[in-house]
Amino acid sequence: MPGKNLSRDEAQARAGILSVDGYEVRLDVTGAPDLANATFRSTTTIRFSCSEPGASTFADLLAPSVRAVTLNGRALDPALVFDGARVALDELAAENVLVVDADCAYSRTGEGLHRFTDPADGETYLYTHYEPAEARRVFANFEQPDLKAPYLFTVTAPAAWDVYANAAEREVTEQAGSRTWHFLETKPISTYLTAVVAGPYHVARDHWSRELPDGSTLEIPLAATCRKSLARYFDAEEIFTVTKQGLDFFHDEFDYPYPFGKYDQCFVPEYNIGAMENPGCVTFREDFVFRSKVTEAAYEGRANVILHEMAHMWFGDLVTMKWWDDLWLKESFADFMGSFALREATKYQAAWVTFANQRKAWAYRQDQYPTTHPITADIRDVEAAKLNFDGITYAKGAAVLKQLVAYAGREGFFEGARRYFQQHAFGNTVLGDLLEVLAVTSGRGEQAMADWSKAWLQTAGVNALTPQVTVDAEGRITELAVLQDGATLRPHRIAVGLYDREPDGTLLRTARVELDVSGARTVVEELAGRPRPALVLVNDDDLTYCKIRFDADSLATLRTSLGDIQDTLARALAWSACWNLTRDGLLPARDYLELVLRFAGRESDIGVLQTLHTQAKGALEFFVDPGHRARSARQLADCALRELRAAAPGSDHQLAWARFLAITATDEEHLVLLEGLLAGTARIDGLEVDQDLRWSLWIALAAEGRATAEQLAAELQRDNTASGNQKATQALAARPTAEAKAAAWSAVVDDDSLPNAMVSAQTSGFAQAGQRELIAPYAARYFELLETIWAERSIEIAIRFVGGFFPRLQTDDATLAATDAWLADHPDAAAALRRLVLESRDELARALRAQAADRG
Numbered sequence: 069m070p071g072k073n074l075s076r077d078e079a080q081a082r083a084g085i086l087s088v089d090g091y092e093v094r095l096d097v098t099g100a101p102d103l104a105n106a107t108f109r110s111t112t113t114i115r116f117s118c119s120e121p122g123a124s125t126f127a128d129l130l131a132p133s134v135r136a137v138t139l140n141g142r143a144l145d146p147a148l149v150f151d152g153a154r155v156a157l158d159e160l161a162a163e164n165v166l167v168v169d170a171d172c173a174y175s176r177t178g179e180g181l182h183r184f185t186d187p188a189d190g191e192t193y194l195y196t197h198y199e200p201a202e203a204r205r206v207f208a209n210f211e212q213p214d215l216k217a218p219y220l221f222t223v224t225a226p227a228a229w230d231v232y233a234n235a236a237e238r239e240v241t242e243q244a245g246s247r248t249w250h251f252l253e254t255k256p257i258s259t260y261l262t263a264v265v266a267g268p269y270h271v272a273r274d275h276w277s278r279e280l281p282d283g284s285t286l287e288i289p290l291a292a293t294c295r296k297s298l299a300r301y302f303d304a305e306e307i308f309t310v311t312k313q314g315l316d317f318f319h320d321e322f323d324y325p326y327p328f329g330k331y332d333q334c335f336v337p338e339y340n341i342g343a344m345e346n347p348g349c350v351t352f353r354e355d356f357v358f359r360s361k362v363t364e365a366a367y368e369g370r371a372n373v374i375l376h377e378m379a380h381m382w383f384g385d386l387v388t389m390k391w392w393d394d395l396w397l398k399e400s401f402a403d404f405m406g407s408f409a410l411r412e413a414t415k416y417q418a419a420w421v422t423f424a425n426q427r428k429a430w431a432y433r434q435d436q437y438p439t440t441h442p443i444t445a446d447i448r449d450v451e452a453a454k455l456n457f458d459g460i461t462y463a464k465g466a467a468v469l470k471q472l473v474a475y476a477g478r479e480g481f482f483e484g485a486r487r488y489f490q491q492h493a494f495g496n497t498v499l500g501d502l503l504e505v506l507a508v509t510s511g512r513g514e515q516a517m518a519d520w521s522k523a524w525l526q527t528a529g530v531n532a533l534t535p536q537v538t539v540d541a542e543g544r545i546t547e548l549a550v551l552q553d554g555a556t557l558r559p560h561r562i563a564v565g566l567y568d569r570e571p572d573g574t575l576l577r578t579a580r581v582e583l584d585v586s587g588a589r590t591v592v593e594e595l596a597g598r599p600r601p602a603l604v605l606v607n608d609d610d611l612t613y614c615k616i617r618f619d620a621d622s623l624a625t626l627r628t629s630l631g632d633i634q635d636t637l638a639r640a641l642a643w644s645a646c647w648n649l650t651r652d653g654l655l656p657a658r659d660y661l662e663l664v665l666r667f668a669g670r671e672s673d674i675g676v677l678q679t680l681h682t683q684a685k686g687a688l689e690f691f692v693d694p695g696h697r698a699r700s701a702r703q704l705a706d707c708a709l710r711e712l713r714a715a716a717p718g719s720d721h722q723l724a725w726a727r728f729l730a731i732t733a734t735d736e737e738h739l740v741l742l743e744g745l746l747a748g749t750a751r752i753d754g755l756e757v758d759q760d761l762r763w764s765l766w767i768a769l770a771a772e773g774r775a776t777a778e779q780l781a782a783e784l785q786r787d788n789t790a791s792g793n794q795k796a797t798q799a800l801a802a803r804p805t806a807e808a809k810a811a812a813w814s815a816v817v818d819d820d821s822l823p824n825a826m827v828s829a830q831t832s833g834f835a836q837a838g839q840r841e842l843i844a845p846y847a848a849r850y851f852e853l854l855e856t857i858w859a860e861r862s863i864e865i866a867i868r869f870v871g872g873f874f875p876r877l878q879t880d881d882a883t884l885a886a887t888d889a890w891l892a893d894h895p896d897a898a899a900a901l902r903r904l905v906l907e908s909r910d911e912l913a914r915a916l917r918a919q920a921a922d923r924g
């Protein structure tokens with residue numbers, strides 16, 4: 069569609085001549101419960117000034133139809149000025165009033181105003197999600213982050229509903245069958261941050277208050293909502309506890325009172341991402357409402373997201389990036405602050421372990437794709453922006469900020485943040501604005517900060533750090549050096565740890581030296597003369613962002629004793645380093661699995677254990693030499709069963725091993741046990757086979773051809789809920805028959821009304837590791853369809869198709885060649901589409917290299 073992919077150049081030109089005084093947005097969603105109503109009425113009044121009277125510009129709007137457009141009292145013909153994506157505006161005055169009266173579409177893709185019907189009770193729920201540029205699906209606007217304005221929202225909805233928006237309601241008026249919610253004016257915010265949530269949501273309320281320096285009290289009402297049918301699972305108290313801890317923490321550290329008046333947190337169905345930081349009205353995926361037993365890692369993960377979004381109230385909402393190039397200015401900070409506040413302000417003390425082991429794995433993966441980019445990116449249009457919510461912008465950016473805290477000091481870092489908020493409140497910024505304050509507050513100076521920024525923020529790629537140890541005849545270190553490699557050598561603030569065996573066999577740190585490393589080789593003078601340790605850990609304490617490598621003796625120690633490392637963070641770093649070695653083909657995949665088989669059973673940190681399970685499954689499916697796959701699978705499943713039986717009854721570890729057994733079981737013995745657990749004829753003491761675990765078991769059995777459509781229908785009847793429907797769909801698609809595969813494929817390809825969550829259920833059921841031959845024929849069809857799907861579907865659905873159906877299980881030269889052929893034949897395909905295919909291609913090539921390494 070022309071004009072749909074708004075470019076940076078267009079946005080810059082528009083911001084060059086416009087400033088927006090305010091929006092009034094009226095939405096009427098009274099007809100939402102009747103699915104026959106595909107659209108809702110949206111009337112927007114924008115008051116804006118133009119510095120070049122007589123100039124032309126456009127407003128953004130993605131709507132099926134426009135009833136009327138009025139500019140400065142002059143009626144414009146919608147047929148002439150509206151092309152489906154933009155409203156052309158000519159002959160601007162110095163002061164302008166634009167009124168656009170449109171019919172906008174309810175969404176089923178999670179973009180714009182999403183409509184969901186609850187299968188459990190038939191109730192209808194709405195919520196908006198806009199980032200980066202989907203507010204224009206709901207009201208006419210100037211869709212770019214740097215044209216901030218205050219908003220007055222008015223929403224008419226069914227009488228029994230509640231409506232939430234960025235500001236509190238000023239008044240609710242009633243008329244026959246409906247109520248109209250008049251909201252207070254918001255602070256100046258960007259379009260992508262506006263929000264409306266409407267429906268018969270269940271709500272819990274609380275409040276938070278703090279005394280301000282002038283003696284007055286800041287009172288912030290808190291609300292937390294979820295669908296009515298989830299209310300009995302909703303642990304709002306725990307959510308409010310973390311919320312208040314976070315508000316206290318940020319209030320103190322940022323020294324800028326929470327600016328948005330109230331704090332609602334809405335858990336909504338079929339949500340595309342983890343959560344969104346709409347000021348005063350944060351939206352979360354409702355998987356965070358736990359209806360079955362989950363591990364402590366899931367609670368920690370949710371608390372992290374709560375704090376991440378809260379950090380955005382300052383980094384992102386109060387001060388916003390000018391354009392998507394500087395997306396990191398909010399996402400890297402929020403990601404870093406999520407873990408930082410979790411560790412400092414809540415009971416989740418393992419936050420940095422999770423960060424090192426899990427979050428950074430995402431960054432390392434992304435940073436080795438051919439499509440990687442500097443943390444400050446070059447984002448030409450909103451399609452490119454959509455793809456940059458990635459492992460670089462979030463996890464690498466956060467890791468680099470952790471490094472900045474090590475480099476500039478905690479106080480320098482937070483003082484920089486405080487000045488940044490004071491100087492830029494309700495404004496927009498670029499990289500230079502942040503560096504300016506940090507140059508002063510870090511104590512490192514302007515040039516050092518500029519160099520640091522250049523090395524860390526403006527270049528791509530990851531360095532590997534390797535210890536090089538020489539010892540004398542007595543076994544004493546004569547020299548310990550840290551070698552750095554990578555395309556760009558960087559200054560790293562690191563800690564080097566030496567570990568030795570205690571008499572009882574445990575590995576404990578016996579020395580730690582913190583130093584600046586730069587260049588290809590840095591000698592650690594302080595460690596000369598010490599006895600040669602069992603293990604040298606560079607980047608101990610995880611201060612910097614790098615791939616940790618080992619000298620030969622240290623790697624030998626890990627092979628025999630990884631589980632003996634006492635410190636949880638050090639052990640997590642060792643696990644993470646071994647995973648990187650495996651991905652790089654430097655450690656054979658079966659050697660990595662051997663480490664898992666030997667030591668995973670002793671891993672005390674539940675988050676690390678769950679990451680090991682995911683990585684072991686990945687190593688098995690992609691990196692193990694295919695000739696050895698079956699044997700390795702059996703070993704993993706045997707290990708899972710052994711640990712499941714050994715785990716403390718009712719423990720998180722027990723649940724994690726049960727899930728791992730489900731995803732590795734292929735043997736008759738194991739599958740019969742899974743069936744028995746479902747039927748209640750087999751029991752593991754303390755293991756509750758609750759609804760979510762039941763679905764995990766059903767999906768595993770379905771993939772092995774041991775679940776009929778009738779059985780799955782019966783299970784769905786038992787759990788006819790939103791997630792029950794998704795899981796049943798996934799299980800049906802997982803069955804090893806040509807018909808099941810054809811049905812899953814067709815559901816996505818031939819039906820463009822399939823909602824976002826169901827597209828994912830179909831693709832994840834479709835691709836089963838044990839069914840490589842069955843799904844092989846779809847590879848050719850996939851490449852044929854790529855461009856059509858990209859052109860015809862919304863970007864959210866297209867991304868799910870491209871990633872979900874890529875033939876990643878076909879790890880062979882022919883599939884790699886087919887991918888290369890598509891890339892060669894489609895140089896002009898959309899850049900965002902090419903990026904996704906290039907990344908999948910890179911994973912495939914990596915798998916082939918790792919398999920070769922595993923063959924030896």
Ligand SMILES: [Zn+2]
Pocket residue numbers: 345376377380398399402403
């Ligand atoms: Zn974020």
